[in-house]
Amino acid sequence: MPEIIDPAVADYLLGHCTPADDVLRSLAAETHAKYPPGDAGMQISHDEGAFLTILVQLTGVTNAVEIGTFTGYSSICIARGLRPGGRLLACDVSDEWTSIARAYWAEAGLDDRIDLRLAPALDTVRSLPADPIVDFVFLDADKTGYPAYYEEIVPRLRPGGLLVIDNVLRSGRVLNPQDPSSQAVAALNDRIVTDDRVESVMLPVRDGVTLVRKR
Numbered sequence: 422m423p424e425i426i427d428p429a430v431a432d433y434l435l436g437h438c439t440p441a442d443d444v445l446r447s448l449a450a451e452t453h454a455k456y457p458p459g460d461a462g463m464q465i466s467h468d469e470g471a472f473l474t475i476l477v478q479l480t481g482v483t484n485a486v487e488i489g490t491f492t493g494y495s496s497i498c499i500a501r502g503l504r505p506g507g508r509l510l511a512c513d514v515s516d517e518w519t520s521i522a523r524a525y526w527a528e529a530g531l532d533d534r535i536d537l538r539l540a541p542a543l544d545t546v547r548s549l550p551a552d553p554i555v556d557f558v559f560l561d562a563d564k565t566g567y568p569a570y571y572e573e574i575v576p577r578l579r580p581g582g583l584l585v586i587d588n589v590l591r592s593g594r595v596l597n598p599q600d601p602s603s604q605a606v607a608a609l610n611d612r613i614v615t616d617d618r619v620e621s622v623m624l625p626v627r628d629g630v631t632l633v634r635k636r
Contacts, residue, residue: 425590425625431466438471444529445470445497451521452492463491465561465587469627470498473559473585476632477502480583482557485509486549488542488570489562493522499559500531509535510549512542512562542566546573553579553635561587564602567609575618578635584619590629 426434441449445467453461465473473495477485483504487496490513500509513519519537526532538545542562549555555577560570567586574584589595589610594603613621613633621633 425593425628431627434468435466438468441467441470444525445494447528448492448494448497448521448525452494455521463489463561465495465498466627469587469630470494472626472630473498474502476583476585477557480557480581483507484555485557485559486546486555486574487511487559487561488546488574489513489560490522490537491515491518491561493519493525495559495561496522496535497525497529497531499557500526500534501529503534507534510545511535511537512540512545513537514539514541543569543573546570546577549577551576553577553582555579556582558582558584559587560584564588564591565605567605568612571609571612575616575633575635580635582635584633584635586631586633588628589623589631590625592628595629 449464452464477499481504485499485503487499487509490496490511496509496511516539526535543566553576556579558574578584589606591603591606595607595610598604598607613631619633619635621631623629623631
């Protein structure tokens with residue numbers, strides 16, 4: 422499959438955003454030390470994390486949801502951008518992974534801003550009020566679940582609310598999707614551009630990020 426970002430360009434990008442602090446560097450190092458590359462690769466890169474923080478700051482987020490927490494890198498980046506009094510609901514199914522996240526949330530002084538729900542994320546989202554009160558959602562979980570997550574999230578976004586979807590290019594596999602995960606992501610990509618409830622843009626950030634804004 423094609424390289425979405427040339428490795429040299431990827432390194433240049435990392436070198437030209439606000440550097441990670443000690444907490445994020447330690448979290449990234451521990452994640453890569455504890456888990457094989459296939460698992461550790463679920464952690465977002467620092468430039469994508471900085472992108473999330475700035476998006477949250479720019480959109481004045483108070484009520485945020487993260488679907489797929491892993492070891493907590495993205496949740497730290499989101500929580501740091503929240504308005505005073507803001508909250509992040511972090512959804513995951515792994516106590517092992519999120520035990521690392523909880524330790525680093527505390528170290529970053531953010532544990533009072535983050536609520537962790539250990540349960541299937543689709544059940545957690547469906548349990549939320551049906552009212553459109555969510556300001557921001559970051560979706561980075563099981564790819565076969567993406568279409569179902571989307572249909573539950575969009576009605577709960579406030580007008581002007583933002584959904585950020587990660588891995589929408591699947592290393593280019595969405596161009597000719599053969600595996601179930603790539604087929605699900607490709608189906609969602611097609612669904613978004615025909616959905617008159619939202620406006621969207623797909624960006625070649627790392628493995629592809631789509632920004633979906635509720636009309």
